[in-house]
Amino acid sequence: MSGVTIQTDARPLLSIVTGCYNEQDNVQPLYERIFAAVRPLEQRYRFELILIDNHSQDATVERISAICAQDARVKLIVNARNFGHVRSPFHALLQAQGVAVIGMASDLEDPPELIPRFIEEWEKGAAVVAGVYESASGTGLLGLARKAYYRIIAAVAEAQPIAAFTGFGLYDRRVVELLRKTGGPYPYVRGLVSEFGLPIKTIPFTKPKRQSGITKQNFLTLVDFSILGLTSMSRAPIRMATLLGAMLSFIGFLLALIYLVAKIIFWDRFPFGQAPLLIGIFLFGSVQIFIVGLIGEYIASLHQRAQNFPYVVELRRINFDSLSPPPDISAQG
Numbered sequence: 088m089s090g091v092t093i094q095t096d097a098r099p100l101l102s103i104v105t106g107c108y109n110e111q112d113n114v115q116p117l118y119e120r121i122f123a124a125v126r127p128l129e130q131r132y133r134f135e136l137i138l139i140d141n142h143s144q145d146a147t148v149e150r151i152s153a154i155c156a157q158d159a160r161v162k163l164i165v166n167a168r169n170f171g172h173v174r175s176p177f178h179a180l181l182q183a184q185g186v187a188v189i190g191m192a193s194d195l196e197d198p199p200e201l202i203p204r205f206i207e208e209w210e211k212g213a214a215v216v217a218g219v220y221e222s223a224s225g226t227g228l229l230g231l232a233r234k235a236y237y238r239i240i241a242a243v244a245e246a247q248p249i250a251a252f253t254g255f256g257l258y259d260r261r262v263v264e265l266l267r268k269t270g271g272p273y274p275y276v277r278g279l280v281s282e283f284g285l286p287i288k289t290i291p292f293t294k295p296k297r298q299s300g301i302t303k304q305n306f307l308t309l310v311d312f313s314i315l316g317l318t319s320m321s322r323a324p325i326r327m328a329t330l331l332g333a334m335l336s337f338i339g340f341l342l343a344l345i346y347l348v349a350k351i352i353f354w355d356r357f358p359f360g361q362a363p364l365l366i367g368i369f370l371f372g373s374v375q376i377f378i379v380g381l382i383g384e385y386i387a388s389l390h391q392r393a394q395n396f397p398y399v400v401e402l403r404r405i406n407f408d409s410l411s412p413p414p415d416i417s418a419q420g
Contacts, residue, residue, distance in 0.1 A: 102185030105193045106176035108141040120199040139164040139179035155405045163405040170399040178398035197255040205257035214285035216257040220294040
């Protein structure tokens with residue numbers, strides 16, 4: 088009996104990873120635009136699209152499942168609950184098998200048409216190709232706050248961060264494996280890639296307006312990202328808190344000593360007033376609360392690492408074991 092020859096596709100695999108939460112109207116155009124963008128590269132590369140659903144409350148899972156049934160290159164992970172805007176996409180990133188992984192949002196504010204540019208710069212030797220949006224600073228109070236935050240991070244960080252980088256970009260397999268080893272329980276990817284020191288290329292783009300749905304970013308998530316970035320990229324805040332606490336302790340001791348000496352010398356003419364007493368209590372109390380809260384952020388990070396919880400718990404996954412060939416979508420929009 089003659090042997091059976093199994094032909095394998097020698098083209099390298101590139102992975103595209105995106106997180107979803109209540110994006111039922113965006114997943115179909117996202118799929119179409121991604122594969123339209125990479126179609127000219129399919130002679131040299133194979134592609135997989137991994138979507139991770141963070142427990143959506145609309146028809147997002149059903150619509151992605153329908154796409155998976157038509158195209159085996161599209162893979163779906165469904166989370167058992169909402170695991171947050173950091174852990175869920177990071178888990179999907181670690182499931183990718185490609186020689187490089189492209190991470191992006193599913194709301195189409197990260198334009199898929201930039202993917203060929205990312206691949207081109209990666210082929211030239213960049214380990215990370217970061218899409219940075221030119222309108223990141225914005226105007227008004229939020230824009231000023233962003234500018235101030237980036238300046239603070241740049242001043243205190245041990246490795247210079249990529250300003251206006253939200254994670255939309257390409258990561259070489261070396262970077263993905265380093266993230267796997269050092270990510271921690273609540274990984275700050277945009278800071279870690281700077282920490283690694285591998286070659287980074289930035290590509291500016293204008294962030295388009297959201298076509299449908301509402302943004303999942305609110306004030307609390309922005310604060311969460313800000314604190315995560317500050318505590319992940321530098322030990323300067325905790326050192327500043329220690330220094331500030333020492334300075335205020337010295338000032339408090341000095342003021343107490345001055346009041347004590349003054350009271351002894353001018354016993355009958357130097358009453359203790361309520362004003363300086365209340366000012367001192369509120370001043371030192373507020374500073375102490377701030378310092379304790381800052382220390383708590385670092386302790387919470389250590390506590391999370393010690394618990395060793397998984398990034399997410401999967402409810403199910405689709406197409407991860409499928410070897411079916413991709414369909415012909417050349418006629419699709």
